[in-house]
Amino acid sequence: MTVTETDTETADEAAEPDVCAARGLPRPRPEGQDRYTISEVASICGLSAHTLRWYERIGLMPHVDRSHTGQRRFSNRDLDWLDLVAKLRLTGMPVADMVRYAELVRAGDHTCPERHELLVETREDVLRRVAELQETLAVLNYKIDIYAAYKVPETA
């Protein structure tokens, strides 16, 4: 299986409103660079090269550019996307749902309303999760207080 070289050399642009950089997200990313090898990306975003390839295979990545020998060359745009994916993963969103979102992005601008809806639903989900966590926190605090009494008996 030879890799067909440079069949798609420009990623379809303007499908995804470029976002991630706008929020001042702290991210050590080499500046002035726009072509990263897979291992560079792996160390930047904390995923393994295997996982990055797997993400691409399942359609969670837009088409990543390739070098003339078929090696992946990730762009800053790709890193932005991976940042978003990482955030969504933290919310517990299933990979399949993110693939769905990625498909919408690839499909073009006319899917924006749908994407909007999906993000809103996700936000609801995150809010619910935060609420759950707060509840758990209350329980945790309660129990910790109780156990504090069992701890080093500082009360004379």
Added chain:
Amino acid sequence: MTVTETDTETADEAAEPDVCAARGLPRPRPEGQDRYTISEVASICGLSAHTLRWYERIGLMPHVDRSHTGQRRFSNRDLDWLDLVAKLRLTGMPVADMVRYAELVRAGDHTCPERHELLVETREDVLRRVAELQETLAVLNYKIDIYAAYKVPETA
């Protein structure tokens, strides 16, 4: 089987955890009862009977009482424990860690300091998770705002 069909499991508040000893507590669960069959518990706490047996098998449940024919009879104390387990599960705590906590509880009062420590660590974890979620929320809000512009013009 006389169990209400409403299995929406987020119903009860249950902000009344117990440490090593729990007495009968006023709860939205069937009162005046202290021996539940596995299917009753399943519908009360939203877990499947399979999962409840599995929890017991892996040591996540204290030893559940049995009827003279060998069927499980869960107590209110068991339900309290399951409430806690459910809360901890929501935090993403691995089952193995909860098993560890359960072992400490079984081991007796002298493990209280260790349990305290474990709970404090868990709380740290939850706080971190909440922070992550807040960050994700910020990104989500940002993107939702952007997409809102693409959406159906609601006002103008």
Added chain:
DNA sequence: CGCTTGCCTGGAGTGCACTCGAGGTCCGTA
């Protein structure tokens, strides 16, 4: 008395999200 229902056990199966291995290509340096 047999049927149905609920529960029991041990073990196998499922779905998800990776994770790894084998075997191969390409490239820069010695």
Added chain:
DNA sequence: TACGGACCTCGAGTGCACTCCAGGCAAGCG
């Protein structure tokens, strides 16, 4: 020209947390 290293693909393997199944027992009912 040989070699080490980074990368490639495809496919199999792993770990977790359930989830289900087969085969069987006990109780209540008609």
